[in-house]
Amino acid sequence: MPSTETSPRREYAAATEWLAGRALDxxxxxxxxxxxxxxxxxxxxxxxxxxxxVLGPDxxxxxxxxxxxxxxxxxxxxxxAHQVFAAADPxxxxxxxxxxxxxxxxxxxxxxxxxxxxxxxxxxxxPDDPAWARWSQPMAQLSPLALPGLDSPVHLLARQRALxxxxxxxxAALRRDHRTALRLxxxxxxxxxxxxxxxxxPLLSHLTLTGDxxxxxxxxxxxxxxxxxxx
Amino acid sequence: xxxxxLLPREVAxxxxxxxxxxxxxxxxxxxxxxxxxxxxxxxxxxxxGELLLxxxxxxRTPKRPKDPRR
Numbered sequence: 001m002p003s004t005e006t007s008p009r010r011e012y013a014a015a016t017e018w019l020a021g022r023a024l025d026x027x028x029x030x031x032x033x034x035x036x037x038x039x040x041x042x043x044x045x046x047x048x049x050x051x052x053x054v055l056g057p058d059x060x061x062x063x064x065x066x067x068x069x070x071x072x073x074x075x076x077x078x079x080x081a082h083q084v085f086a087a088a089d090p091x092x093x094x095x096x097x098x099x100x101x102x103x104x105x106x107x108x109x110x111x112x113x114x115x116x117x118x119x120x121x122x123x124x125x126x127p128d129d130p131a132w133a134r135w136s137q138p139m140a141q142l143s144p145l146a147l148p149g150l151d152s153p154v155h156l157l158a159r160q161r162a163l164x165x166x167x168x169x170x171x172a173a174l175r176r177d178h179r180t181a182l183r184l185x186x187x188x189x190x191x192x193x194x195x196x197x198x199x200x201x202p203l204l205s206h207l208t209l210t211g212d213x214x215x216x217x218x219x220x221x222x223x224x225x226x227x228x229x230x231x
Numbered sequence: 232x233x234x235x236x237l238l239p240r241e242v243a244x245x246x247x248x249x250x251x252x253x254x255x256x257x258x259x260x261x262x263x264x265x266x267x268x269x270x271x272x273x274x275x276x277x278x279x280g281e282l283l284l285x286x287x288x289x290x291r292t293p294k295r296p297k298d299p300r301r
Contacts, residue, residue: 009256016260049246050253054260084246089254096262103261141262177266 008050015047016054021215023055026062026074027222035059035074052081056107057144058219060114064147065226070114079116082107086120098127099141102154106145126154135161136168136184143183143220146190146227158187159195166198173203178211182220189227200228 022035042048052059059078063070070078086104088097101123108120127138145154158165165187172181185203188196204224211217249257 008253009259012253012256013260050249050257050260053257056261080246085249085254085257087248087254089258090251091255092258092262096258099262100258137265138262140265172265175266179263180265 011043011047012050012054015043015051017215018043019048019051019055019059020219023059023062024215024219024222027065027219027226035062035071035077037073037077048077049081049084052077053085053107055144056103057110057147057150058223060107060110061144061147061223064110064149065223075111075114075116078107079111082111095127095138096141098123099138102126102142102152103144106150106152109150122152126152126157128157132161132164132167133171135164136171137180139165139168139187140172140180140183143186146186147223148190148227159191162188162191162195163197165191166196169198169203173206176210178207179217179220182207182211182217182224185224186220186227189224193228200224204228 018041019035019037022037026035037048043051056078057064059074060070063074069075082104086108089100092100105120105123127135127142129135129138139154139158142154145152146158165184169181169184169188172178172184181203185200185207188198188200188203193200204221208221211221
């Protein structure tokens with residue numbers, strides 16, 4: 001019998017992959033610009049809320065990249081997810097709590113733009129470990145912040161430590177940690193070709209061929225390519 | 232039916248806040264750790280000695296037994 005601890009995680013992970021697939025469809029225009037959430041294979045509402053909170057800004061990214069307001073159903077889902085899951089996790093380690101705080105703050109900011117919620121309190125500070133290998137890990141976890149039109153101390157640090165991001169992405173690719181490499185590549189794509197110290201297209205081609213093929217990775221990859229285009 | 236009777240579809244409960252196990256599950260998905268073990272091949276020069284030793288210690292290829300009539 002599955003334990004109560006592992007069961008929600010598994011369910012939420014599957015729901016996150018499902019929702020990432022819908023966001024990818026909206027990004028590439030496969031099902032129209034709005035997220036198609038009302039389908040027979042949709043996860044349970046509670047899991048969908050958790051997935052929306054995990055994806056956070058990525059859920060609103062297709063609209064953000066298209067330069068239009070997000071559709072009402074997506075905004076409502078993101079707002080409800082933020083309301084239910086934004087509370088601090090008392091058991092989270094400090095580093096994970098900081099990542100959660102930044103992602104929640106960014107989602108709240110995007111929702112405030114859409115007129116759904118007030119902006120949250122700014123987290124204490126960005127991850128600032130001087131060692132690039134350790135620093136690149138929370139930056140990979142914060143990759144949903146790498147979207148156009150967003151700005152924060154995390155973005156400022158990403159601009160200042162572009163070389164460390166490139167080192168982190170290269171290290172992750174060499175370790176075959178494709179998810180981390182892809183997330184760091186998002187930051188490099190966000191920097192733009194002028195400020196990116198790495199030739200990004202070959203890395204993206206490599207990650208396309210060797211990635212895990214999950215909808216979440218496919219969404220990251222599509223966002224990388226969208227960020228690399230004209231902004 | 233009295234005026235105070237609620238039909239099931241009219242009952243809209245507020246979504247309850249996430250419980251600690253739910254928050255923990257979401258935290259682990261948001262703050263995914265980098266993979267701890269990879270299967271990337273790594274250059275190990277010291278492994279050549281081990282390979283040589285294994286080649287020397289490995290049993291020889293079986294040969295066809297000699298014909299006893301000869």
